[in-house]
Amino acid sequence: MSKQCNKCDHLYDQGLEQCPECGHSGCIVVDSHAKVDSVEVEAEHAREGETREMSREKGASAQNVYGWNWTAFLVPVPWCLGHRLWWQAAIIPAAVLSFVLASCSGYSASTILKLEFVVSLFHIPVGLSLLFEAIGGSSLILYNNGFTIHRTILGDMLVLSWLIWGVVLGIMGNHFAWQRHCFKSVSHLRSDQDAWKVCGFVLVLLGFLLRMNAVVGLGRLFYR
Template sequence: MSLITCSKGHQNPEGSRFCTLCGEPLPEHNAFAGGINTGLVEGTRLRDRYMIKYQLGQGGFGRTYLAEDTGRFNELIVLKELMPTGQGTYALQKAEELFQREAAILHKLRHPQIPKFWELFRDRKGLFLVQDYIEGKTYQDLLNNRLDNGQSFSEVEIIELLQQLLPVLSYLHKQGVIHRDISPDNVIRKEQDGLPILIDFGGVKQTAIDVATQLAAEKYGGSGTRLGKSGYAPDEQLRLGSVAPHSDLYALGVTAIVLMTGKPPQELFDAHTMSWVWNRQLNLSSDFNKILQRMLAQRPSERFQSAEEILQQLPAVSTVPETRVQPHLTQRQITSSNNNFIPPSPAPINTSGQGHLLDNSVEVPDEIVGWNWGAFLLPGFWCLTNRVWIGLLSWLDLSVVTLGIPTITISILLGLKGNEWAWKSRKWKSVKAFKRHQRFWAIAAFILWALFLIIIIGVILFAIAIAGFGM
């Protein structure tokens, strides 16, 4: 018996319409080819511009490929081959009509944490959507890696994730767009800067489903399939197709508890009492517990109605105690050392960007405390990229009236406290990234001052030479 694989790699029996693990609609016959579509092979060129490298995934809406855009210096992009679950030319016409409407919405979105949509085009009797490629791992992959080591995400990390994702949802909702498919699989931690990126907008998949719905209704009558990932989407979205900002916030809440417990939603929900039981697995701070309870409320009216509401109530990371969660042990760890295994320590907490300069409640890593040559030698420039704006005061004293005492004072102060203040004032990817940035400024400062001294010495020697000739 052949198996059908969803875009997340889950295998399902032949004939399945939805993935038994994640609820994703599974691919059926290709409406564009009139049979089973085996996918595009490496080297295939579309629209005389996009060169297929390999297939990234497959879902109910079609297939996703990594490709090179030869019209933009071979930049990597994502190509989505959209295949409505219908047959014939009429299905394609319906699909294109609805996809064009969806594409017009996606094209208006401009946010650094949303992949840019480029265009929609037809080629080889197919319909294709072009978006930016985001290099990084999904949070589901990151969670799986941690579970292999007996770990999961901490409360502090999840609060930071929400602080980074909620503004993105706020932007979307103000544009009248509902994501509709938030889950750990659809959030990527960008390799470059560590920011979470929202991918795989449900609107595209919903459009594919709408085509099948319209065709079925016109031919047979009846209602269509509703979009939503089982366990993540709220009940009203799965049953009625009703979505609103609080639908995304509900799915984000489920994502949070899955990342902290390391368990799928089905194991955190009691189907008999129709209530969440995740708090049996976690011991969270009181404030964050209340926020999650409200995000996951069964009645839509009891949930947060906007992302801004949650952002206003999120506790400060520095006030959150260590999360206690039932450890996740691998089979190898369970059977080793006569069951005396001690779970590994959680990953270090990134406290950067959590307070103002004089906020002593923010913990600064010991390895970055010390003298900062870049801040000392170039205070007026160093402060710009490190967001320690007190360094701008060094520009106010360029005269000889005060003999440069204020500038010298600022330089010494930043030399002593610059590292600590920069850590508090700006969000850093890691301690390593912070130290690399400060090392750059130190090298740049020494080079610039060396050049300056060489010029000064050269001018003095030149003046002496001129004076000697004059005598």
């Protein structure tokens, strides 16, 4: 048991006649343990209220992050690696294989095929890739110094599957990035994606130029 001053509410030992803080002699006898328990209960309730409020704010923010992400669609590999989305970027080998199998180049180790490899890392799964493959024709067979390249059905399927995966990232990219807890707010996420959008379109333009260079080089090889 202890005493509580009527003037300043200070708790002090029951054996004292006056409050050590203000010197007032008026007091009431209180159960100090009950007082402490009451304070702890109030603090716990306050923490629970803050937790519920943070959960509601987080849920509302999660709903606001959804939206089409052009960068995740156009250049998914750099975007996924930049946001530490490792399993989303794990499909890189399939992307490389798709462009190698569906390549229209004639050399197995030529500069054109090396360009295809570079483009496959940075310029997927844009519809431009399917456009260029369609220009070549699905049954195109090229002969160059006795070496034959067949456009296989497997290659077409891999390109199509990579395009589908790009659409999934375009739809869910913002959500995946938000789940990494790298952003303080939705506005922070939006500003980051705006910066990535500029970078993404630069990479797409670079990939388009590389692709055009490969097509021109292929034409020179085929018609010489």
